[in-house]
Amino acid sequence: MTDMETSAPLLGEPLPVELMNTVWADREGVHDALDSPDGARAWLRAVAARTGFMAGSDADVPSAGEFEEPARRLVGLRDALRRLAAEVTGDTRPTDAHASGAGGLGTAVAELNDVASTVPSWSALAWTAGKTPERRTRTGGTPAAAAVSALAEEAIALFGGEDRLRIRACLAPGCVLYFLKDHTRREWCSTSCGNRARAARHYRRHRGTAE
Structure with missing residues (x-):
């Protein structure tokens, strides 16, 4: 895996949901795309354009050895x-070790608030005569630490607003992902999960008929 690649699925969901989906599953079991500083760095680089941080040159990005604290x-x-998300959705899937490791609801909320407050960031206007003005993001910390705090800030906006009611757990067989319901008919995180769920229903229905 290179610095620019991540094993996590990126489905175009809001960034907090994309982060939740760094725990994913396939036929071989459940995987964690953030199981090392390298994995965390690769994921942050993959979403850099959406966080406003870590989108510069490799020289601006800390090495894996310097990434241990942002990764944690x-x-x-x-x-x-x-x-x-499990609290909001009443997730009926077995609670994975990652969610249970966060403790109770109060502990999870405290963790979210703490991460959001770790590194300050603010907007700055860049405008050179003859060029189009641009909004840029500045931070008092490293780009990696600022990106994590910015993600927490976006998560607070998600869970603190009405959009939290659109968060869904994908109930396709074997899936551990979440998604934001953006259409009344949407039931699954992806087309492949929808196909798998329909195939499983078809199998159960025909097995029941045969019996």
Whole structure:
């Protein structure tokens, strides 16, 4: 895996949901895309354009050895968000170790708030004569730490607003992902999960008829 690749699925969901989905599953079991500083760095680089941080040159990005603390905070934030999503959705799937590791609801909320407050960031206007003005993001910390705090801030906006009521747990067989319901007929995180769920229903229906 290179610095620019992540094993996590990126489905175009809001960033807090994408972060929750760094825990994913296939036929071989459940996987964690953030199981190392390298994995955390790869995921943050993959979503850099959406956070406003870590989108510069490789020289601006800390090495894996310097990434241990941002990686730890990113994992803690991810686990807290999965705990909050399970609370919102009444998730009927077995609670995975990542969500249970976040503790109770109060512990997950405290973790989210703590990460959001770790590194301040603010907007700055860049405008050179003859060029189009641009909004840029500035931070008092490293780009990696700022990206994690910015993710927490976005998660607070998600769970603190009405959109939290659109968060869904994908109930396709074997799936552990979440998604934001953006259409009244949407039931699954992806087309492949929908196909798998329909195939499972078809199998159960025909097996019942045969019996």
